Amino acid sequence: MPSVPQRLARTLTVALSTATVGTAALLGALTPTATTAHAAEPPAPVSTNLMADPGLVLDGDTFHAFTTGKLAPAHSSQQASTGWAPTANQHALFPAAPGERGTGNWAADESVWAPDAVEAAPGKWLLFYSAKVKGLVDGNQRCIGVATSDAPDGQFVPQDRPLSCPTGAVRADTGTPIAASDQPNTDGDGLIDPSPFQSADGRRFVLFKVQRPPTTSLLIVEVDRSWTRAIGPGLPEHPTQRSRVLRSREDGQIENPAMVQRDGTYVLFASKDNWGNCAYKTVSWRSTDPMSGFDDEQTLMTSDSTGLCGPGGADVTDTVATATSPALPDGQIFLHGWVCGPTHARPCTNQEWTEIEEARRNGEPDPIEVRRVMYNAALQWDGAVPTLGPFTGTPS
Secondary structure, three states: OOOOOOEOOOOOOOOOOOOOOOHHHHHHHOOOOOOOOOOOOOOOOOEOOOOOOOEEEEEOOEEEEEOOEEOOEEEEEOEOOEOOEEEEEEEOEOOOOOOOOOOOOOOOOOEEEEEEEEEEEOOEEEEEEEEEOEOOOOOOOEEEEEEEEOOOOOOEEEOOOOOEOOOOOEOOOOOOEOOOOEOOOOOOOOEEEEEEEEOOOOOEEEEEEEOOOOOEEEEEEEEOOOOOOEOOOOOOOOOOOOOEEEEEEOOOOEEEEEEEEEOOEEEEEEEEOOOOOOOOEEEEEEEOEOOEOOEEEEEEEOHHHHOOEEEEEEEEEOOOOOOOOOOOOOOEEEEEEEEEOOOOOOEOOHHHHHHHHHHHHOOOOOOOOEEEEEEEEEEEEEOOEEEEEEEEOOOO
């Protein structure tokens, strides 16, 4: 595998290898659990900590996960299947100077959705994240920021302007227009769910999603070798927009894009439907061009097929092994799902979600404790068609 960038996740930065390893290592490393709704027990999470929308990287023998929350909560472990704990810093993003905002002074607050990271060069790591801005259709709309660090467990310091930000967005500190290197025309909708990807020929891309329904779209933009500036031609009708639409959906959410390259084919993963209940699922498409032509939708995970509640927000890993986590033959997939109850290990049922949604409609507290936790499973391939293998998981 290439030494840089060595990224595991919602958008794998390195194209997946077709090499395989012996099955003995796989069988020794995994404790298979249910992958269908008909099994007696559902899969166990790899951690019962709150870990929504995980983005994964591997540094030496240590996995690092960045998740949705204030300043990008960060966890690490030397095993994919267990041992996950908050890092010493607790979160990834830190201000450039005292009194400044950890998401950047252009951002309206420090809440972060779906961060993901990449090693741009030895000793140089980048974190992509979405943070709120002003000037769009409402105060919840976001732009794609970039922060830098010399280590994945270090302090990522935000750059002074986003990588991608819709036309019309303004800085929170000065009220002036945000001059991002990619400015999609979204009619005032924000951008979320960034995911870096590097193709086998060395080209670098960042994928993300237009934020608001009813029509949601997945976009991709090519970036320079630093990963911090969008490149390529603008659209004739919108010269400042360098990103291109990969997929759109009129009848519900499509989000959390991640891309890998397999046998000369680009495979796009995404989540569909409502992230806030058990209907959430993970799907994929294929193309010979990283920026267009993704067709032939395949469903990878649903609640019925896995026994989980809303399996989505997925990130894909390569076949890299660590001292304590042998490589799987074709890679791994990390994802989140909803759990209910005080143990934070049991998937919520549809009936529980019906009761939760009814309570929320009535302005009442949730009738049961609920959170999103992280799962891990083997990812297997038939050519360029992914299938889900056994789950791992010993909650920590």
